[in-house]
Every structure is written in C-alpha cells, then in structure tokens.
Amino acid sequence: GQNIDQPTEMTATEGAIVQINCTYQTSGFNGLFWYQQHAGEAPTFLSYNVLDGLEEKGRFSSFLSRSKGYSYLLLKELQMKDSASYLCAVRDSNYQLIWGAGTKLIIKP
Amino acid sequence: DAMVIQNPRYQVTQFGKPVTLSCSQTLNHNVMYWYQQKSSQAPKLLFHYYDKDFNNEADTPDNFQSRRPNTSFCFLDIRSPGLGDAAMYLCATSREAGGPDTQYFGPGTRLTVL
Numbered sequence: 001g002q003n004i005d006q007p008t009e010m011t012a013t014e015g016a017i018v019q020i021n022c023t024y025q026t027s028g029f030n031g032l033f034w035y036q037q038h039a040g041e042a043p044t045f046l047s048y049n050v051l052d053g054l055e056e057k058g059r060f061s062s063f064l065s066r067s068k069g070y071s072y073l074l075l076k077e078l079q080m081k082d083s084a085s086y087l088c089a090v091r092d093s094n095y096q097l098i099w100g101a102g103t104k105l106i107i108k109p
Numbered sequence: 110d111a112m113v114i115q116n117p118r119y120q121v122t123q124f125g126k127p128v129t130l131s132c133s134q135t136l137n138h139n140v141m142y143w144y145q146q147k148s149s150q151a152p153k154l155l156f157h158y159y160d161k162d163f164n165n166e167a168d169t170p171d172n173f174q175s176r177r178p179n180t181s182f183c184f185l186d187i188r189s190p191g192l193g194d195a196a197m198y199l200c201a202t203s204r205e206a207g208g209p210d211t212q213y214f215g216p217g218t219r220l221t222v223l
Contacts, residue, residue: 004151033211041216042214042216043199044214045211045212096154097154097212099151100151101150101151102149
C-alpha cells in the first residue's frame, strides 16, 4: 500500500529552527508537496519538490531525496503564527495526491 | 481575487437528512476535487473531475455523490448523513492533474450531524 509518515507533533521555541521529516512509500513519484494548515482552516501550499535537493523560499526550505523516499521541511526564525499542522503529500504515478496525516507544530515563546 | 469559494462554511444537519455542499472557483481550473478531513487526519479524496470527466475513488461510499454542472461549480451531495460523516469537507482545484500544478483549497465546510 501507499504510505506517508510524519511525526504527529513537534514543539519548538520562537526564533529557533525546526525540521519536520516525511518519509514515503508510493506507487511511483511525480512530486512532493508541503502544505500548512491552521486549525479549522484549509491547507495552503508551501513548497513543491520533484528533483533531489533543497528548495528555499524565504524562511521555509524543503529538501527531497527520491532514492531514500525522504523529504523535510525546514522552518527558520520561527514565529508564533507558524503554529499549525504541516502536511506532506506525494503525487503518485496516477497523479493522485497521497497525504500524510500532518505534523502539529507547537511554538512556545 | 481569483479564488475557491465554499458555501456554507458551517452546516448542521440531522441524521439521515440529505445535505448539499457547494464549491465555486474563479481560477478557471480544469480539475476540481472533494476531500473529507477528520480531526488530526489526512485529507481523504472522495472524487475529482477533470473537466466533465468524473473520477470516483474506490472506497468512497455510495452515500456521497457529486455534480459539476459547469467549469466553475461543483457540488457534494450526502444522501443520508450518518454520525461518521461529520467532518470538514474541502474543495480544491488545480489547473492540470500533473506537473508542478498545486491544488488550491477553499476554506472548507464543517459538517455537523445531529
């Protein structure tokens, strides 16, 4: 079966750096997405990786290793508003998005 | 601003009473999706349309139906809601189904079943 694994919850301190890992086993690979979802709201797009390496976008970066079935989202200079769930999703060979359950990130002052 | 709109934001229905959720988009995207998301769980794809071509996920219950009368609108009909259908229902769109095209989500409709 297809599977996306992420930690359920992480805690970090305002101003610090946090890395959220995602491992996947899917039928084929056509890109990996990270979304941010605040409680009670819809997911919003953060990043897309299809080739190995690091994609940087402001305070957020996302890394992909296709051979390892692994990605991480790196958040720098954490702010209180970054408290949210972060969902990893992989597009499989049928171009369907397979979603992880999300990592709830708690930011403490 | 181009966007994905869902109405209503909150819907309360009674056990077994049919309910319809609506989604509209001004992005002129070809693909529209309906997801069900329960608390602390991954979004679960129910259906998607590529233009007028309807694609039903194998494990979507028959209780859930969908209509896309035109490019802009898509509806989710729950014929006989059960307590287990209480969830957030998310509509999303994408320009195409592959490549770097991301999915854009509406704000969601939170369904409560009494």
